[in-house]
Amino acid sequence: MTDADQAAISLVEVSKTFGGPDGVHVLDKVCCEIADREFVSVLGPSGCGKSTLLRIIGGLIPWDEGDVSVVGERVDGPPDEAGIVFQTANLLPWRNVSANLTLGIEILKETDSDADKTLRDMVEMLALTGFEEAFPHELSGVCDSVLPSARPSCAIPASC
Ligand SMILES: Nc1ncnc2c1ncn2[C@@H]1O[C@H](COP(=O)(O)OP(=O)(O)OP(=O)(O)O)[C@@H](O)[C@H]1O
Numbered sequence: 001m002t003d004a005d006q007a008a009i010s011l012v013e014v015s016k017t018f019g020g021p022d023g024v025h026v027l028d029k030v031c032c033e034i035a036d037r038e039f040v041s042v043l044g045p046s047g048c049g050k051s052t053l054l055r056i057i058g059g060l061i062p063w064d065e066g067d068v069s070v071v072g073e074r075v076d077g078p079p080d081e082a083g084i085v086f087q088t089a090n091l092l093p094w095r096n097v098s099a100n101l102t103l104g105i106e107i108l109k110e111t112d113s114d115a116d117k118t119l120r121d122m123v124e125m126l127a128l129t130g131f132e133e134a135f136p137h138e139l140s141g142v143c144d145s146v147l148p149s150a151r152p153s154c155a156i157p158a159s160c
């Protein structure tokens with residue numbers, strides 16, 4: 001990335017401790033710059049703070065020290081144009097496949113003229129065509145675990 005490029009995600013000396021000063025010190029002055037469309041994996045042993053870092057970037061939890069910005073804006077809550085795939089499926093058992101996929105757009109109260117096509121594309125990508133009306137308990141384990149990965153794409157209008 002050159003100086004002329006703006007980092008899509010920028011972390012400057014980000015620290016986080018859970019449970020006060022004597023608590024669990026999870027992140028210690030983490031620095032990182034991620035460019036637009038750069039694909040980055042965060043690796044480390046269980047409990048080292050990967051999810052904590054992603055939750056901070058996603059504006060879901062506060063950090064203690066340092067700066068976190070997404071597309072030049074200091075993170076202050078979840079940005080509309082960011083989607084998060086959680087570690088666990090978090091599917092709503094009373095909603096079928098289509099209704100689980102469109103939950104985000106419903107919450108955002110967005111109107112997207114391409115929403116039906118986006119939903120069809122996502123269902124096809126997940127190889128769930130024909131299962132649009134199925135409920136989570138009727139899906140195989142793999143279907144159940146891949147479904148959440150498409151949820152953000154259905155929630156973010158094409159205009160974003
Ligand atoms: N809300 C919280 N309150 C207190 N401690 C927390 C909280 N969230 C996470 N922790 C602690 O912070 C540490 C890092 O947790 P985190 O979930 O970020 O780890 P991880 O690297 O994602 O692990 P895994 O690979 O198992 O998913 C762990 O010790 C965890 O117990």
Ligand SMILES: [Mg+2]
Binds near residue numbers: 050051052087
């Ligand atoms: Mg984790």
